[in-house]
Amino acid sequence: MSARQTTNTETRNGPLDRLARLRVSLAELGADALLVSHLPNVRYLCGFSGSAGLLLVAESKATLFTDSRYTFQAREEVVGAEVRIAKKGVLRALREALRRDRRRFRRLAYSASHVTVADKHSLEANGGGGIRWVQDGNLVEKLRAVKDARELATIRQAAILVSDVFCRTLRLIRPGVSELELAAEIEYGIKRGGGSGPSFETIVASGERSAWAHARPGSKLLSKSELVVLDQGAIIGGYCSDMTRTVCLGRASPRARDLYGAVLKAQQAAKQAIRPGVTAGDVDHAARASLKSSKLDRYFTHSTGHGLGLEVHEMPRLGKAEQTVLREGMVLTVEPGVYLEGFGGIRIEDDVVVTAQGSDDLTTAPRDLLEL
Amino acid sequence: MSARQTTNTETRNGPLDRLARLRVSLAELGADALLVSHLPNVRYLCGFSGSAGLLLVAESKATLFTDSRYTFQAREEVVGAEVRIAKKGVLRALREALRRDRRRFRRLAYSASHVTVADKHSLEANGGGGIRWVQDGNLVEKLRAVKDARELATIRQAAILVSDVFCRTLRLIRPGVSELELAAEIEYGIKRGGGSGPSFETIVASGERSAWAHARPGSKLLSKSELVVLDQGAIIGGYCSDMTRTVCLGRASPRARDLYGAVLKAQQAAKQAIRPGVTAGDVDHAARASLKSSKLDRYFTHSTGHGLGLEVHEMPRLGKAEQTVLREGMVLTVEPGVYLEGFGGIRIEDDVVVTAQGSDDLTTAPRDLLEL
Numbered sequence: 173m174s175a176r177q178t179t180n181t182e183t184r185n186g187p188l189d190r191l192a193r194l195r196v197s198l199a200e201l202g203a204d205a206l207l208v209s210h211l212p213n214v215r216y217l218c219g220f221s222g223s224a225g226l227l228l229v230a231e232s233k234a235t236l237f238t239d240s241r242y243t244f245q246a247r248e249e250v251v252g253a254e255v256r257i258a259k260k261g262v263l264r265a266l267r268e269a270l271r272r273d274r275r276r277f278r279r280l281a282y283s284a285s286h287v288t289v290a291d292k293h294s295l296e297a298n299g300g301g302g303i304r305w306v307q308d309g310n311l312v313e314k315l316r317a318v319k320d321a322r323e324l325a326t327i328r329q330a331a332i333l334v335s336d337v338f339c340r341t342l343r344l345i346r347p348g349v350s351e352l353e354l355a356a357e358i359e360y361g362i363k364r365g366g367g368s369g370p371s372f373e374t375i376v377a378s379g380e381r382s383a384w385a386h387a388r389p390g391s392k393l394l395s396k397s398e399l400v401v402l403d404q405g406a407i408i409g410g411y412c413s414d415m416t417r418t419v420c421l422g423r424a425s426p427r428a429r430d431l432y433g434a435v436l437k438a439q440q441a442a443k444q445a446i447r448p449g450v451t452a453g454d455v456d457h458a459a460r461a462s463l464k465s466s467k468l469d470r471y472f473t474h475s476t477g478h479g480l481g482l483e484v485h486e487m488p489r490l491g492k493a494e495q496t497v498l499r500e501g502m503v504l505t506v507e508p509g510v511y512l513e514g515f516g517g518i519r520i521e522d523d524v525v526v527t528a529q530g531s532d533d534l535t536t537a538p539r540d541l542l543e544l
Numbered sequence: 545m546s547a548r549q550t551t552n553t554e555t556r557n558g559p560l561d562r563l564a565r566l567r568v569s570l571a572e573l574g575a576d577a578l579l580v581s582h583l584p585n586v587r588y589l590c591g592f593s594g595s596a597g598l599l600l601v602a603e604s605k606a607t608l609f610t611d612s613r614y615t616f617q618a619r620e621e622v623v624g625a626e627v628r629i630a631k632k633g634v635l636r637a638l639r640e641a642l643r644r645d646r647r648r649f650r651r652l653a654y655s656a657s658h659v660t661v662a663d664k665h666s667l668e669a670n671g672g673g674g675i676r677w678v679q680d681g682n683l684v685e686k687l688r689a690v691k692d693a694r695e696l697a698t699i700r701q702a703a704i705l706v707s708d709v710f711c712r713t714l715r716l717i718r719p720g721v722s723e724l725e726l727a728a729e730i731e732y733g734i735k736r737g738g739g740s741g742p743s744f745e746t747i748v749a750s751g752e753r754s755a756w757a758h759a760r761p762g763s764k765l766l767s768k769s770e771l772v773v774l775d776q777g778a779i780i781g782g783y784c785s786d787m788t789r790t791v792c793l794g795r796a797s798p799r800a801r802d803l804y805g806a807v808l809k810a811q812q813a814a815k816q817a818i819r820p821g822v823t824a825g826d827v828d829h830a831a832r833a834s835l836k837s838s839k840l841d842r843y844f845t846h847s848t849g850h851g852l853g854l855e856v857h858e859m860p861r862l863g864k865a866e867q868t869v870l871r872e873g874m875v876l877t878v879e880p881g882v883y884l885e886g887f888g889g890i891r892i893e894d895d896v897v898v899t900a901q902g903s904d905d906l907t908t909a910p911r912d913l914l915e916l
Contacts, residue, residue, distance in 0.1 A: 222758060240845040241757040244885060284662035292661050356735030363728030368760065369745055385613040386594060388740065473612040513616060 187219055187251040190315060191234055197311050198229070203281035205230040206308055207266075210286040212482040213312040215410060218253040220246055226262050227253060228269065230276055235269065237262040267295055274302055281308040310487065317479055317487045318501040323411060324525055327480065327503055330367065330413035331523045331534035334406040337361035338417060338537050345544050347396050347421060351376040351389035354402070362406045371405030371412035371484045382418070383517040385474055385509065396422050399516040405484055412484040414505050415535050416521035419542040428518070431468070431510055432541045435518045438462035438508040439539075442476050442490075443524060446504070446531040452494035459508040460492075471510035478505055480523055502526040503534070559591055559623040562687060563606055569683045570601070575653035577602040578680055579638070582658040584854040585684040587782060590625040592618055598634050599625060600641065602648055607641065609634040639667050646674055653680040682859070689851055689859045690873040695783060696897055699852065699875055702739065702785035703895045703906035706778040709733035710789060710909050717916050719768050719793060723748040723761035726774070734778045743777030743784035743856045754790070755889040757846055757881065768794050771888040777856055784856040786877050787907050788893035791914040800890070803840070803882055804913045807890045810834035810880040811911075814848050814862075815896060818876070818903040824866035831880040832864075843882035850877055852895055874898040875906070 194217065198206055208214050208227040215221050218234065222242040228235045234253035238246050239262060246255045258265030270277050280303050282292075296303075319327065341357050355374040362370055377387035379398040387401075394400060398421050405414040418435075420428055438459040445458035456476040463469040475491035480503045488496035490504060498504075504526065509519030522535040566589065570578055580586050580599040587593050590606060594614040600607045606625035610618050611634060618627045630637030642649050652675050654664075668675075691699065713729050727746040734742055749759035751770040759773075766772060770793050777786040790807075792800060810831040817830035828848040835841040847863035852875045860868035862876060870876075876898065881891030894907040 221760065243845075244756045245759065284665065285660050287661050288657050289659050289661055289664050290656035293656065352735060352738075352740070356732055359735065359741075360728055360732035363724060363731065366724075366763075368724070369731075373741060384616045387617065388593065391738075473615075 187217065190217055191229060191252050193315060194229060194311060195231065197315075198281060201281055201306065201309065201311070203279045203306055203308075205277050205280055206311065207280055207282040207287075208312060209291075210283060210312070212486075213286075213316070216312060216316050216482055219249045219251045220253075221249060221410060222246065224262060226266050228266065229253075237265045237269075263291060263294055270295070270303065277303055279304045279306055281306050281311070283308050283310065313487045316481055318499050319481060319503055319525070320501070323481065324501070324503070326409045326411040327413060327523065327525075328534045330371075330406045330408040330411055331415065332536055333362065333365050333367050333408060334404055334413045334415050335535055335537035337365055337406070338402065338404065338415065341402075342419070342542065342544065345394065345400060345419060345421070347394055350391050350393050351378055351381075352391055354394075355389040358402070358404050362404075365406075367406035367408050368410075369407050371407045371414060375401065375403035375416075377401045377517070378421075380514060380516060383511040383513050383515065385511055385517065385519070394421055397425070399424075399428060399518060401517055401519055403519065403521065410482055412480055412482070413523055413534070414480055414484055414521065415523065415537060416507055416509075416519045417537060417539070417542070418518045418520060419544055421544055423543055424541060428516070429541065430466075431512075431518050432520075434463060434466040434468050435508055435510055435520050436539060436541075437466075438472075439506055439520050439522070442506045442508060443522075443531055443533075446498060446506075446524065446526055448498055448500050448526060448528065450498055452488040452490045452496045452498065453492060455498070455504075455506075456490045456492055456494065459506075463508065463510065468510050471512055472508055473511055474509070477507050477521075479503060480505055498526050500526050500528050504531075559589065562589055563601060563624050565687060566601060566683060567603065569687075570653060573653055573678065573681065573683070575651045575678055575680075577649050577652050578683065579652055579654040579659075580684060581663075582655060582684070584858075585658075585688070588684060588688050588854055591621045591623045592625075593621060593782060594618065596634060598638050600638065609637045609641075635663060635666055642667070642675065649675055651676045651678055653678050653683070655680050655682065685859045688853055690871050691853060691875055691897070692873070695853065696873070696875070698781045698783040699785060699895065699897075700906045702743075702778045702780040702783055703787065704908055705734065705737050705739050705780060706776055706785045706787050707907055707909035709737055709778070710774065710776065710787065713774075714791075714914065714916065717766065717772060717791060717793070719766055722763050722765050723750055723753075724763055726766075727761040730774070730776050734776075737778070739778035739780050740782075741779050743779045743786060747773065747775035747788075749773045749889070750793075752886060752888060755883040755885050755887065757883055757889065757891070766793055769797070771796075771800060771890060773889055773891055775891065775893065782854055784852055784854070785895055785906070786852055786856055786879075786893065787895065787909060788879055788881075788891045789909060789911070789914070790890045790892060791916055793916055795915055796913060800888070801913065802838075803884075803890050804892075806835060806838040806840050807880055807882055807892050808911065808913075809838075810844075811878055811892050811894070814878045814880065815894075815903055815905075818870060818878075818896065818898055820870055820872050820898060820900065822870055824860040824862045824868045824870065825864060827870070827876075827878070828862045828864055828866065831878075835880065835882065840882050843884055844880055845883055846881070849879050849893075851875060852877055870898050872898055872900050876903075
């Protein structure tokens with residue numbers, strides 16, 4: 173991407189501009205205001221990274237409601253929104269604001285997926301007599317799906333960091349070390365390398381346990397000839413990376429080698445399917461069809477990937493028949509896998525960005541089968 | 545606690561027995577079944593520790609709905625419930641089960657705080673024509689608040705682990721080291737020491753940033769004479785510990801020393817107030833009254849503590865006027881603090897268990913002011 177484009181993208185996507193673009197979408201929705209309750213959305217729109225906050229975006233102003241633990245932090249972080257410190261709970265403060273100004277909040281957009289039944293009830297009971305609640309149609313998630321240049325640079329940093337940490341951890345992967353020790357080394361490496369932490373609990377699953385797609389690392393020790401699945405990610409500046417590699421302790425059996433080759437081929441097929449204009453389902457189909465040609469598709473028990481950004485799972489999901497159309501600037505994981513009970517599992521996962529021509533790898537770790 | 549009592553408590557509180565006790569409460573509530581959607585509650589009742597699961601507890605049986613990623617894990621972990629692997633989403637599988645057996649689910653208890661508006665709507669739309677939804681009154685959280693002997697032993701282990709890690713980290717706390725490096729060392733120590741991870745993102749906040757009660761560690765380097773707040777916790781076997789210490793780099797100023805003494809006194813006052821039969825609010829009041837006697841209560845901007853177990857924040861909350869009555873076997877944090885903008889913050893936090901006579905410290909790290 174040229175320097176000129178970078179500058180334009182950055183200017184276009186500052187926090188203030190995100191609010192401006194959001195307001196356009198809100199107007200199209202016919203809503204007077206948007207209640208943002210999902211914390212990654214709050215962070216995206218106003219910069220606040222605390223663990224308790226509600227953002228109310230109205231036509232002329234935005235207000236962040238948080239509590240006294242975050243007084244200083246909110247003052248330092250928040251851009252484009254007024255900060256209101258709620259003494260008796262953020263929900264109550266919001267309810268009172270809605271009631272006070274009820275003429276400005278006749279139609280309030282919100283996300284039913286990010287408000288509990290209890291919170292909605294509480295807001296309706298005393299505050300929102302006249303409010304008409306309308307679904308926000310994932311407005312903010314849709315904005316977030318396409319990353320600007322600054323976001324891409326940060327995610328790339330996070331992807332490189334976790335690639336480096338993985339490569340440095342390779343020398344420790346040997347018979348007798350426990351899954352938990354390896355996970356500890358990886359997460360330590362992430363923090364030592366400048367990440368604020370892992371983007372999820374690191375998965376290290378060896379032997380038969382590698383067939384558990386989401387295994388927690390345990391005290392189990394690695395043994396000779398086992399497959400080991402390592403799934404790890406880093407957070408830098410709030411943005412996540414997510415990468416999986418499967419290695420073999422000692423020489424891989426012909427069967428393991430065949431399975432690995434098939435998964436890698438499926439990953440390549442999925443990557444080749446990625447370009448602006450195709451659907452998320454097309455990409456999933458490419459991976460699945462590739463595995464089907466090796467009669468392995470029934471062992472591929474999850475979707476091909478997911479969006480990546482302020483959350484480790486975000487829009488779009490690369491699942492069967494998903495209709496979301498890919499756009500330039502989206503960041504995706506591509507992670508086919510096969511899981512054979514009693515034998516083991518193999519997953520290979522990279523982060524990629526959708527480019528004008530196709531896709532570009534953010535993950536830098538080698539993806540050939542490593543026999544350690 | 546004698547060996548005999550230990551055995552009894554363990555027998556009484558196995559997963560199967562937890563379900564039995566839950567069914568008694570359900571009957572009292574007049575509900576036919578309970579939908580458990582909060583994952584720590586799911587884990588408590590049937591042992592499943594995956595990240596996607598819904599547990600339906602009916603009179604004669606319990607069913608866990610999860611997805612194919614967790615097929616093997618569920619089979620290994622789950623006790624007392626039938627496992628149903630949902631191919632098209634757990635919500636849909638649950639909806640179909642409710643519809644199929646609608647006569648058995650006329651009154652379904654659930655937690656409005658742990659079901660989103662969208663999920664409830666989805667369950668009502670196609671599945672639950674005739675279902676009457678009733679609030680569960682935090683049935684499971686109330687059971688969880690009182691720990692059995694096995695749970696207490698595990699939390700004690702987690703508290704000792706984090707105390708040890710903190711003590712070993714002390715030698716690294718010196719001018720020039722960054723907050724992030726210290727946080728990395730602490731979390732690495734937790735994993736190396738047998739914890740499955742930190743129970744929350746470790747807080748290391750130095751100098752003026754120590755006045756942010758919930759600061760994220762940053763690249764800031766520690767300087768001479770600064771106060772440093774370190775707030776950390778470990779998870780062992782799913783159970784959390786949570787501990788804060790505030791240290792001074794070099795000799796503390798008279799003001800810092802006075803503030804530290806006042807916070808420690810408030811913590812002692814709160815601990816002394818703890819015994820079966822008092823309310824959570826009484827304990828909070830004891831800490832607040834103690835700080836008031838030093839005219840510092842207005843700098844104490846959060847509650848005195850919270851329950852601790854499978855979650856790092858659970859019932860009861862030790863907040864102003866909280867009416868929950870303390871019972872033997874509850875585990876609580878006691879963590880008063882003062883935060884002075886431009887100067888810094890001091891917080892001292894221990895984990896304690898409520899005993900027949902009063903309370904017992906689980907945290908073993910020293911709590912005198914350390915000048916490093």
